[in-house]
Amino acid sequence: MTEPDSTAVRVALWRAMHVLVDAPPYVLQDEIGLRLADPPDGWRDRPDMDPVFTAGFRASIVARARFIEDLVAAQAERGVTQYVLLGAGLDTFAQRRADAVLAAGLRVFEVDQPGTQAWKRRRLADLGYGIPDWLRLVPVDFEAGASWQAEIAAAGFDAARPAVVASTGVSMYLTREANLATLREFATLTPGSTVAMTFLLPLELLDERDRQGWIIAENGARSSGTPFLSFFAPLEFLDLARSAGFTAIRHVSGVDLNERYFAGRPDGLRMSTGEDFLVATT
Numbered sequence: 224m225t226e227p228d229s230t231a232v233r234v235a236l237w238r239a240m241h242v243l244v245d246a247p248p249y250v251l252q253d254e255i256g257l258r259l260a261d262p263p264d265g266w267r268d269r270p271d272m273d274p275v276f277t278a279g280f281r282a283s284i285v286a287r288a289r290f291i292e293d294l295v296a297a298q299a300e301r302g303v304t305q306y307v308l309l310g311a312g313l314d315t316f317a318q319r320r321a322d323a324v325l326a327a328g329l330r331v332f333e334v335d336q337p338g339t340q341a342w343k344r345r346r347l348a349d350l351g352y353g354i355p356d357w358l359r360l361v362p363v364d365f366e367a368g369a370s371w372q373a374e375i376a377a378a379g380f381d382a383a384r385p386a387v388v389a390s391t392g393v394s395m396y397l398t399r400e401a402n403l404a405t406l407r408e409f410a411t412l413t414p415g416s417t418v419a420m421t422f423l424l425p426l427e428l429l430d431e432r433d434r435q436g437w438i439i440a441e442n443g444a445r446s447s448g449t450p451f452l453s454f455f456a457p458l459e460f461l462d463l464a465r466s467a468g469f470t471a472i473r474h475v476s477g478v479d480l481n482e483r484y485f486a487g488r489p490d491g492l493r494m495s496t497g498e499d500f501l502v503a504t505t
Contacts, residue, residue, distance in 0.1 A: 290480060291389045294387060329357065424498070480500075
């Protein structure tokens with residue numbers, strides 16, 4: 224792979240669309256991802272960029288990014304200085320929040336497939352951002368069985384110090400057993416670490432007005448060769464985290480995030496239900 228996958232590009236474009244088509248206040252202001260993706264003219268005419276049909280998904284994408292960044296900021300205030308983002312894609316936290324990262328003394332580790340990381344490294348150089356010392360782009364060949372923990376350690380991650388580790392939009396592509404294995408890896412992080420991981424709800428637990436959109440999304444994922452493999456009720460995913468070794472866990476629902484980030488908006492923008500967070504501490 225010499226470029227990011229279509230899902231990573233779509234996420235970046237939706238984040239930009241939030242600023243381009245939604246009214247302020249913005250939950251997240253990110254147009255750098257659009258510059259990274261550099262889509263061809265007419266990209267806003269794509270069916271998956273329809274500003275009305277995709278509003279709920281667009282809101283979900285910016286809300287989950289904002290939630291993670293708020294979590295990182297809160298943990299940085301407690302003295303945590305390492306942030307690991309698995310499946311980083313076209314994330315732009317390091318570029319948008321460079322001043323805050325420097326002030327907190329954070330070291331950011333972005334983990335993704337080697338081709339995506341090589342492409343992103345080139346694009347950041349092309350756009351004049353470069354790769355500061357505190358940002359580590361860590362290529363991990365998951366398909367070859369490489370260990371992300373070993374690779375971030377080689378990139379300077381200190382396993383003896385706590386970290387924030389985020390994994391969003393990944394669990395649905397893994398089997399239950401693979402999700403359990405991932406949670407077990409997270410549970411070995413040094414005490415004081417925080418893990419934030421998203422998971423998809425079964426269709427019957429979604430708000431009825433959101434179901435059709437998720438059916439379309441699931442069909443699209445299947446037709447593109449990356450089917451959704453796992454869905455979890457919240458208590459089921461929390462039980463999975465307990466069996467992996469976590470004791471301090473909490474569930475953050477789409478309803479919670481809607482109340483936090485979208486309450487009282489005059490334009491009625493809201494997240495679609497369907498993707499929730501597990502937040503766990505070691």
